[in-house]
Amino acid sequence: MILKFPGGAAPEQKSQYAGKRIEELTDCSAVCLKIPENAEARCGLRENETVDRGSFVALVGGTPVYSPVSGLFQGRVSMNDGDYYVIVSDRRLREQRIFEPETRDLRSLGFAEIQKSVRELGITDSRSGLPLWKLMERLRGGCRRVVADCTESDAVCGISARICIEKCVSVIGGVKILLRATSASRGVLAFEAGKTRVREAFEKHLGADSPVVCARLQEKYPYNDRALMNAIYLAELGRNETAADRGVLIVSAECAAAVYDCMASGMPMLDRYIGFYGDGIARGANLKVPCGTTVHDIAEYLGGRARKTPVFENSLLNGAPAGGAVTASTRAFIAQEKQKRRRTPCIGCGACAAACPVKLIPAEALGGAGAEAARACIGCGACEYVCPSGIPLVSMINKRRARAAEEKGGDEL
Amino acid sequence: MSVMPAAHSGETRLSKASDRLIALLPVLIWSVYIFGARVITLCALSVGFCFGLDYFVQRYAFRAPAGVRTDPYNAVYGLCAALLMPVAAPLWAPVLAAAFTVAAKNIHYRDTRRVFNPYIFSAAAMNLLFRGMMTCYTRPLAYFNAFSFVIDGGLIEKYRVLSPLQYMAGGSVYEDGLLPQFIGFSQGTIGEIAILALMLGSVWMFLRRDGNVLGTFTFCALIFVLAYAFPSKDAEPVYYVFGTLFSGAMIFIAVHALNDGATMPMNSLGRVIVAAVCAVLIFAGRKIFPGFECGYYVILAANAASPFVEKLTRPRVPGTKKKAAKSG
Known part of the structure; x- marks a missing residue:
């Protein structure tokens, strides 16, 4: 059965990359490890100190950060989109092992021990960009289900499908570890209904009595917490509510695989699985790259990028511009010219209302109405994507939101 | 804060307008067969003047930029x-209707x-101003000259017949039966007679x-139920x-006017409510004023009330209080 959910935009194009094997990129000139805004960062290295792959670099927001390459630590550098720890690679891949592989029976480990391990191993979730231990922290009220989100961040992407196909055992193993940690009774592997190879890969490794089951979702984007909760559990999340508030831990497929791999190998999460696609790149690929690899290095590896072509991070629907490097929340880069559509008057087709995941009528922003709608908007961009009249609904809602903030003194938002 | 989508x-x-035109195509083809080439002349004049007049309005009244002056x-x-x-309408009628x-x-x-x-506004205005001309129906397959500016009154009288709605005003039903009405061998306005073609377009x-x-x-079902519950003597x-269902542009209204997004509520519940109210009012109107095509006026009233219906029936945003959701 295909699970449906309200809102979202059904894409017309299908990904060409789900069939491409993951390539490993190790030869990068430098890595830039992003320091999240307002996060307390305590660096454990001096400038120009030599580091190995796996060396401790800093404690950022309570989560240890390790060097994904061997080379020379350059210190904290401010760039346009924030601060970074920069390490210039010597391309030798010297490795330092801090932790021993987990030899204890995983079934004997409890919540605290597993949470401590994932914290020490620096495992982050690419859906939210948050460290996994922080997501687990939110489950203090108890956890009923663990969901591995194996969907893509955009219709053109194929990296999640590749992770599921090539690292199927790791994804299932990671979900089982999280089930053990949280005492949840069932794990769910959620993926797009059209991804038949993903389904085949999972079904090959899942027994009839397995606590982990598959959930095939309707192909619509974005797949956020709200969409997954609605599709799988028919639960409607409130405006400021997360899946964790309802006792459901949702992690990305990459994160689930990292839990299994890192605990088994004792190596921290040093690499990220990302995709680089679009017309603006010589060839698109699914890649395993060191954390913090620059967009420039990846583009060079893939044969170069068309000049002045903008690069978007994760999704064209949302249209967020990519930063300079791979961060904790990077799932894909898409180099593509921005599609422009001439604005024409609203025809009232209702497509925006149908696409809105939070049941708004985005076209109301045209007439200056809908202050409540503006506050509730999650900015997914689905309404503007489907609008046949090319109305810049997202920016109009943002303006409405700003005006509402002014009217209310800004404290409500 | 979000940014704008990079894809659409x-x-x-244009594609949405094309869908509507494709839906109207069976009606147009059938009407040409039933009423002759004059249908093409009337339609071409109306469409042409709509484009031309709207272009002038956009250019000189609204000062719209060059790319958006022509609306499909x-x-x-x-x-x-x-x-x-x-x-049988004179050729100035579509020009005025276009205006x-x-x-x-x-x-x-x-x-x-x-x-x-x-178009409902246009039909209502034309019916108010030129009631005699707009309710002068001729029998099917009586072809008039496609290019006669005004058709001779004597010729019209020769082929003039009552429409099914006018029959029903007298307390009886259309004497040729239901099948000709369903297929489209009855008299009436160019577009309202072809029920089958309208249904094909709606599919x-x-x-x-x-x-x-x-x-x-909802609209059709309610008309059906009301007509069954309150039959003619x-x-x-x-x-x-x-x-009742096949006469007086009822199906045309159900398929096209009730699904005009720009004038009807955008949310599903709002549309259902408006459709239900329209059905009741049109049926009541026909009972109170037999033979009077009140459908156009009911639709116009529904159009005017739509923003308020939409506001009342807006789905609650998850996580907000009911009162706040309605205040918008």
Whole structure:
């Protein structure tokens, strides 16, 4: 059965990359490890100190950060989109092992021990960009289900499908570890209904009595917490509510695989699985790259990028511009010219209302109405994507939101 | 804070208008067969003047930029305006209808919603101003000259017949039976007679997810139930039920006017409620004023009330209080 959910935009194009094997990129000139805004960062290295792959670099927001390459630590550098720890690679891949592989029976480990391990191993979730231990922290009220989100961040992407196909055992193993940690009774592997190879890969490794089951979702984007909760559990999340508030831990497929791999190998999460696609790149690929690899290095590896072509991070629907490097929340880069559509008057087709995941009528922003709608908007961009009249609904809602903030003194938002 | 999408779906204003035109195509083809080439002249004049007048309004009144002065929806509105006329109408009628259509097209509520459905407004205005001409129906397959500016009165009288709605005003049902009405061998305005063709067009519309099938169904079902519950004094009930549904542009309204997004509520519940109220009012109107085509006026009233219905029936945003959601 295909699970449906309200809102979202059904894409017309299908990904060409789900069939491409993951390539490993190790030869990068430098890595830039992003320091999240307002996060307390305590660096454990001096400038120009030599580091190995796996060396401790800093404690950022309570989560240890390790060097994904061997080379020379350059210190904290401010760039346009924030601060970074920069390490210039010597391309030798010297490795330092801090932790021993987990030899204890995983079934004997409890919540605290597993949470401590994932914290020490620096495992982050690419859906939210948050460290996994922080997501687990939110489950203090108890956890009923663990969901591995194996969907893509955009219709053109194929990296999640590749992770599921090539690292199927790791994804299932990671979900089982999280089930053990949280005492949840069932794990769910959620993926797009059209991804038949993903389904085949999972079904090959899942027994009839397995606590982990598959959930095939309707192909619509974005797949956020709200969409997954609605599709799988028919639960409607409130405006400021997360899946964790309802006792459901949702992690990305990459994160689930990292839990299994890192605990088994004792190596921290040093690499990220990302995709680089679009017309603006010589060839698109699914890649395993060191954390913090620059967009420039990846583009060079893939044969170069068309000049002045903008690069978007994760999704064209949302249209967020990519930063300079791979961060904790990077799932894909898409180099593509921005599609422009001439604005024409609203025809009232209702497509925006149908696409809105939070049941708004985005076209109301045209007439200056809908202050409540503006506050509730999650900015997914689905309404503007489907609008046949090319109305810049997202920016109009943002303006409405700003005006509402002014009217209310800004404290409500 | 979000940024703007870097991609758009393939649906454009042109593709949406094309869907509506494709839905109207069976009606147009059937009407040409039934009423002759004069249908093409009337439709071409209406569509052409809709484009021309709207271009001038956009350019000189609204000072619209060059790219948005030509709206593909003018073809839809112009065609619908012509389809709501009798074939014997003089050739100045579609020009005037186009003027009414363009005027209504450019009256907006809060810069977003259109106040009145353009072609329904045009039909209502023409019916008010030229009631005799607009209710002068001729029998099917009586072809008039396609290019006669005004058709000779004597010729019209020779072929003049009562429409099914006019029959029903006298307390009886259409004497030729239901099948000719369903297929489209009856008299009436150009577009209202071809029930089968209208239904074929609606299938295309709903397949393309244009319009709300529930609203259309509610309207038809309610008319059906009301006609069955309150039959005419000496009419056979089943004949009366279908006769009511097939006469007086009822199906045209159900398929096209109730699914005009710019003048009807955008949310499904709002459309269903408006459709239900329209069905009740049209039926009541017919009972109170037999023979008077009140459908156009009911639709215009529904158009004007739509923003308020939409506001009342807006789905609650998850996580907000009921009161706050309604205050908007």
